[in-house]
Amino acid sequence: MTIVESYVEFGTREARGVSPAYERLSLAVARDAELLALVDTLPPGKRQPNLLFGVVRLLGGPVHDPAAFHDFTLANWPAIEAELRARAVQTNEPGRCAVLLPVLATLPQPLALIEVGASAGLCLYPDRYAYRYGGHRLGPGDPVLDCALTGTAPPERRPEVVWRAGLDLNPLDVTDPADVAWLDALIWPEHEHRRDRLRAAAAVAAADPPLLARGDLVDDLPALAARAPAGATLVVFHTSVLYQVPAPRRAAFAEVVRGLPGHWIANEAPDVLPHDALPEPPGDAHHNVLALDGTPLAWTRGHGQEMTWFA
Template structure:
């Protein structure tokens, strides 16, 4: 659902996306099907690099220019009348969905680690997922209170033996890495994050806005950098004596397999705990659990499958 598979045609990628999102966002499912059958839109996409053809990016760029989620007719009109503008936005922007709800699926894994924790998130965007200890949580009646009473309450349905904590862990240092960090205080950056949301998901928009206000109060540091070249340099700033956790959600799907392998080796060299929350198959054959097609898999240290998770944090199913 995240990336653009190079071994598939653009039309096939859009049809695959349509099937994956049909239940969650029928509007974007129908739009993706329309794109797959539209030679004019496919022609525009053919002029773009492979990693710039993905539905999430095209639809967000169109929404950015239109001021509303695109429909088949409005997207066709945009391609015919403002192709240059649309291309410019697609080339300049990236899919940087910063879904704070993912912290609800990350928290049980973090709570099992030796405290205090230091957090280093790769692909941190605006840093909203660097604040798991500030948010509060509701796991279908099991409440965990965060350190910021004004932060949103993240709701998640647990399935299986989820090790739900009674409190949030102690975090003594946090930092993020992103090739193009977003500023939580910049209106245009916040607008782009909203453009990445899908039609019919009003609760996500409310959660995003509340998380942005939380981040504006706490200002997590997100460094501009590369996940390979700068990982060690930034990790070196973490205080000694704490458990360093390197984590990411829906990030490695956007980089080549060779980079994924090098990244795994770099994390192991740090001696950090590695939590990967990605689509099945992204980090290797270890992800053999029977998980829904539209889910992520939470894996520790590249080999221990912990849970399948909703991409937006709405539910998680624990396996061990």
């Protein structure tokens, strides 16, 4: 996919109907020869729209007005480039727990969780958050995660988690204001409810920090999995992570995770982690496929706001 195509794709399939500012900005960048030339100087893994937009927001730049974004980016490119090369997209959206819960609740309890690409580990607390599937409320607590669920009944319980750990090349610390500022910058501009959710989830994690290991998803996963307590069901999971991993490493990761005891929950785009004979997705927006041990179960939206069960 060319740089132009990636920005058009992001605007029309991911941001449309979700973030008018990012839809407008993505399509403007796709037509902006000066900005495209700058983005083209970056390594391929650093050209994503959400990374560029997040860095500009982090540095105090405008994202609602494409012309102002253009001027700010050109004027501040050395600082922006340095941040782009140093950072990665680490969207730590706790709302994704709402699409993981219908699977986690069905597995033999208690659970030992490992999230690959964990960022600050906010998705490692599916037992601590509250949920709302339409009119069905599950659990007390804050934040409350809303999900439009179709095709299956809402889960009746939250999982019992006795151990939680995350693996990331650059783990973030929810007690570090600079790391929380980066997580905030990655939230799309209109999404104040997600900012509120981030603060509430960060408070949950800070009160009982998870084990966050710095490491590679292939080389270091087996050793981390070996630390899970006996008597708990090991669950390795990840959401919107593998697109940042080269295809050969994705295949190596799949081989490693299939060789571990326990279960594997993947929530990735179908072109990143392919499956045979998928049904048509529910609309033109970007959807991930939720799969358990390689078997696809449902279409999901990127922030956990919607889930269409088809298994």
